[in-house]
Amino acid sequence: MKKVIVFAFFYCCSNVVIAQVDPLIEKVSKKLGLVNDYVAEGVMKTDVSFIKASLGKVKVYFKKPNLLKVKKEGGISLLPKGGVSLTINTLLNTKKYSTIPGGTQVVNGKTLTVLKLIPNDDNLDWVISTLWIDPVEALVYKTATTTKENGSYEITMQYGAYAQYGLASKIVFSFNTKDYKLPNGITLEFGDEDPAAKKKLLKNKKGTVEITYNNYIINKGIPNSIF
C-alpha cells in the first residue's frame, strides 16, 4: 500500500512538472501578447510541383486569440490546407498545452532552444508541435506541427522591423503534397504528354508557400466579419 501511495505521489509530481509552461514560452507569449490584432500586407509565392502560379499580393488578418485569414488581392489564392492558421500566435494563444524541453540546436548559425508542445485539449486540431526559439530575443524561428487531419507542416520565420512584437518579416510554410492527376478524358488532352511536366512531378513532393511581409498595421482593430 505504501509503495502504491509513493508511486502515485511521484506520478502526480511528474505530471505537474510536465504540465508547467516553460518560462521561455511565457516570454514568447508575453511578446506576442502585445499584439491584439494586425493587418499585414505582403507578397505570396506558391511553390508546389504540380502548380504553375505567379506571385500575388496578399493581406493577412489576425485577431486574438486565434483568428487568422489570408486574402489575396483580386485573384485565386492557394494555401496549404489548415496549415496557414497554425501560426505561433494561434498555437500559443490557446494556452492549452504542456511543454517538454528538447535541448538546443544550431539553426542558420543561431543557437535555438527546442521545445515540444503537446495539447491538453482534445478538441485542438494539432497533435504535437516543436518550436525552435531564440532564448535571447524570445523569437520563434521555426515550428514543426503535426495536425489531426491535414498532415504535418513546417514553418520557418525571418524577422525584421517588427521583431519587437514577435511578428515575422517572412514566413515559409512547408507541407507534403499528394499526387495530382486528372484523366485525359476529362481534360480532353489527347495525344502526346509533355515529358518535362512528368519529370518535374517526380522531382518534388514537398510544397511551400512563402509570404514576405511589407508592413504591419498593429492594434487598430479588425471586425470579426473579416474572418
Add this chain to the structure above:
Amino acid sequence: MKSIIAFELYKIFRRPRTYIAFGAIAALIVVIQFGLKIDGESYASFLMKDINDTLTVDGKVLNGYLICYILLQLLLVHVPLLVALIAADMISGEANLGTLRLLFSTPFTRTEWVLGKFIAASIYTIVLLIWLAFLALFVSMWVFGTDDLFLMKSNYVVLIQEKDVLWRYVGAFVFASFSLLTVTALGFLMSSMANNSIGPIVGTMSAIVFFTILSTLNIPLFSIIKPYLFTTHMNNWKEFFDIQVNDGNEAIAGSILNIAKIKNSLFVLSAHIILFVTAAVYITKKKDILS
C-alpha cells in the same frame, strides 16, 4: 474579285442551312452555361478533388475565363463539322444545280471564281468563329464574372492572372481561325471533285473524324505521320494557356511555354490551306462542265 466575293457571301447568307451552325453553337453554349451556372460548383469540386486534399483554393474558380476554356475544348472539336456544311457545298452545289457552267462562262476566270468562293467561305468561317467567341467568352464573362484562370490540366495546374488572360484568348481564337480555315480548304477541295453536295460534306466530315482519331491514338506506328496531319495541330490553341516558370517555380506573366509548337502548327495548317486551295483551283480548272 470583290463582286464575286460579295455575290458568294449573298448566296451563303441567303441559305437557311448557313444558320444551322450559328443556331447549333448558340444552343450548345447556352445549355452548357446554364448547366454550369446551376451546378458548376459540384463540377469544379469534382475536378479539384486531388488539389483540395492538399490545398485550400480561395477565389472564384468557376469564372467566365474558365467557362470559355471548357466550351472551347468541347466545341472546337465539333465546329469543323459545321464549317464543312457550307465549305463542301461551294463548288459541288453549283455543279449539282447546273449553274457552274453559267459562272464559268462569265468574264471572270475559273481561278478567280474558285478563289472568290474560297474567300467567301473563309469569311463565313471567321464570322462563325466570332459568334463562338462572343458567346463563349464575352457572354460567359458577363454571366460568371472574371477572375484568375485556374486551369486544371492532366498532370499539372496553371494559374494565370486575370490581367494576363484576355490576350491569350485573342491568340487562341486567331489560331482557331487557322484550324477552321484548314477545314474550309479541305471541304473546298472535296467540293471541287464532286458534282453533288452530300458526298463532299460527308467526305470532309469523315476525313476530320478519321484523322482526329489517328492524331489522338498513341500508337508508335502512327507517330511517324502524326506531325504532318492537320488534325494533330488543330487543338494547339491550348498552348496559349500554358505558361513558363523560372527556377523558383514562379510563373512568368505574359509568357507562353511552347511558342515554337504554336509557330510550327500555324506553319503546318497554313501549308495545308495553300495545298488544298491550290489543288481545288487545279481540279476546277480541269473540271468538265459540259457533261
